Amino acid sequence: xxxxxxxxxxxxxxxxxxxxxxxxxxxxxxxxxxxxxxxxxxxxxxxxxxxxxxxxxxxxxxxxxxxxxxxxxxxxxxxxxxxxxxxxxxxxxxxxxxxxxxxxxxx
Amino acid sequence: xxxxxxxxxxxxxxxxxxxxxxxxxxxxxxxxxxxxxxxxxxxxxxxxxxxxxxxxxxxxxxxxxxxxxxxxxxxxxxxxxxxxxxxxxxxxxxxxxxxxxxxxxxxxxxxxxxxxx
Numbered sequence: 001x002x003x004x005x006x007x008x009x010x011x012x013x014x015x016x017x018x019x020x021x022x023x024x025x026x027x028x029x030x031x032x033x034x035x036x037x038x039x040x041x042x043x044x045x046x047x048x049x050x051x052x053x054x055x056x057x058x059x060x061x062x063x064x065x066x067x068x069x070x071x072x073x074x075x076x077x078x079x080x081x082x083x084x085x086x087x088x089x090x091x092x093x094x095x096x097x098x099x100x101x102x103x104x105x106x107x
Numbered sequence: 108x109x110x111x112x113x114x115x116x117x118x119x120x121x122x123x124x125x126x127x128x129x130x131x132x133x134x135x136x137x138x139x140x141x142x143x144x145x146x147x148x149x150x151x152x153x154x155x156x157x158x159x160x161x162x163x164x165x166x167x168x169x170x171x172x173x174x175x176x177x178x179x180x181x182x183x184x185x186x187x188x189x190x191x192x193x194x195x196x197x198x199x200x201x202x203x204x205x206x207x208x209x210x211x212x213x214x215x216x217x218x219x220x221x222x223x224x
Contacts, residue, residue: 001168031208032208032209034208034209034211036152036211043201043214043215043216044152044201044211044214045214046206046210046211046212049206049207049208049210049212050207050208050210053207053208055210055212087151087152089152089210089211091208091209091210094157094165095154095165095167095168096142096154096209097154098151098152098153098154099151100151101151101152
């Protein structure tokens with residue numbers, strides 16, 4: 001299995017801050033990484049696919065980058081509704097795997 | 108508007124069987140790759156299974172041989188038959204549509220399966 005390791009596991013920030021979450025794959029996976037946001041009691045929502053393509057309707061303050069083994073999700077200016085858990089996911093092979101999640105909390 | 112509505116979850120004893128359903132509207136399940144993804148309480152996400160539009164199926168090692176994914180094209184419903192349930196199968200099970208680059212763009216609300224004696 002391809003392991004996806006996110007860092008940090010949790011992050012405290014304030015409204016207006018710029019934050020970056022990192023995801024590292026256990027092998028090179030091209031740009032086959034997707035990012036999700038999950039709020040308590042809700043299903044995850046797709047933010048970014050193919051490492052850097054913004055999904056329809058997702059605010060432009062979200063951006064993704066990376067290729068190979070290292071990927072990042074950046075929120076340029078945090079809004080109150082952005083405090084949630086974020087997951088990366090690899091789609092390099094059939095057996096999709098997710099990172100363990102990064103909890104973004106209010107400082 | 109795409110809607111995926113899961114049902115069938117509940118409290119089961121170890122070793123038991125259960126079938127989850129995912130009723131789809133606004134999307135034809137036979138035209139997409141449809142997946143089941145689960146999330147144990149307070150834990151992360153685990154991909155479980157996929158059924159391709161052509162009918163091929165694949166499973167995570169943790170469920171292979173115990174779970175079966177299928178669909179009813181006439182009813183537009185996705186299923187997950189779960190046998191030999193174990194405590195570590197306890198999770199919210201989500202039905203999802205696969206999108207570009209293997210992402211999942213449509214999710215149901217999830218159905219909770221609890222396996223406990």
